[in-house]
Amino acid sequence: MEYSKEFKAALSAFSASEKDKLIFRLLRKDKLLSKKLYFELIDPETTDDKRNSMEEIVAEKVLLASKYTGNAPYFLTIIRKISAEITEHIKITTDKFGEVSLNLLLVNTILENNSDLSRQRFDNVYKLYIYIINKIFKALTLVKKLDEDYWMEIDEYLRDTQKKISENHYLQKLCVNNGLDTNWLECDRIPENIDQIMKEMKSQGYLR
Numbered sequence: 001m002e003y004s005k006e007f008k009a010a011l012s013a014f015s016a017s018e019k020d021k022l023i024f025r026l027l028r029k030d031k032l033l034s035k036k037l038y039f040e041l042i043d044p045e046t047t048d049d050k051r052n053s054m055e056e057i058v059a060e061k062v063l064l065a066s067k068y069t070g071n072a073p074y075f076l077t078i079i080r081k082i083s084a085e086i087t088e089h090i091k092i093t094t095d096k097f098g099e100v101s102l103n104l105l106l107v108n109t110i111l112e113n114n115s116d117l118s119r120q121r122f123d124n125v126y127k128l129y130i131y132i133i134n135k136i137f138k139a140l141t142l143v144k145k146l147d148e149d150y151w152m153e154i155d156e157y158l159r160d161t162q163k164k165i166s167e168n169h170y171l172q173k174l175c176v177n178n179g180l181d182t183n184w185l186e187c188d189r190i191p192e193n194i195d196q197i198m199k200e201m202k203s204q205g206y207l208r
Contacts, residue, residue: 036092051098054089055105058082062109069116072124076131079110083135097150100142104157107135111164111171122170129171133178134207136161136185141195143187151187158185178206 014022027034039050065078086102089095095102110132111117117125143154162185165171175182179201184190191197201207 032088032091035088039092047093047095047098050089050093051095051102054086054098054102057085058102058106059109062106062112066113066116069113070120072117072120072128076128079106079128079131082106096142096146097153100139100146100150100154101157103135103139104154104161107132107139108157108160108164111161111168114164114168118168118170125170126174129174130178130207132171133175133180137180137194137198137207140184140190141198143190144192144194148187155187158187161185 011019027037039045045053061082062079065075065082068075068078083103083106086098086106089102090099110128117128143151146154162182165175165182165185172182179197184194198207
């Protein structure tokens with residue numbers, strides 16, 4: 001929405017008390033904005049602190065969810081909720097490194113359950129695996145936007161991802177079928193046009 005000069009001038013003309021009332025009214029309706037402002041203005045925790053906390057939350061919640069791997073659709077529902085918490089963390093902190101590292105951590109922690117997942121019928125885990133492949137693709141597109149100083153740390157996550165995929169026959173085949181080359185799981189090897197590759201695969205009906 002575009003704001004006219006007249007509208008901006010009218011807002012500027014509010015008294016300090018009127019502006020305060022308006023701000024608090026808006027914050028009550030937008031909890032995410034409220035958390036973001038709190039973080040930016042007075043939160044004693046840094047982005048690194050909050051990322052570290054999220055790492056613990058992801059590991060703990062996936063571990064708790066792992067008892068439901070036999071019910072892959074329900075397990076995926078829980079994973080989506082954990083992913084939503086990561087998204088909220090990113091929106092509050094604008095943590096670009098965490099956007100990659102936390103999502104790869106989520107993938108890798110899910111795949112700690114490879115032995116249980118591999119015992120299931122392929123059609124039961126298909127949607128979960130497609131979800132994972134989309135997560136990996138998205139992480140690779142974001143790596144290309146990160147400062148290269150972060151790449152060494154990201155490569156540790158990617159090596160773990162590559163190892164876990166190699167231990168899961170069905171997931172490995174789905175990666176091939178959906179255009180994800182596991183040789184790309186190293187920052188230096190990610191194609192420059194990875195975002196276009198992902199869009200092209202989706203336009204052809206893959207990654208769904």
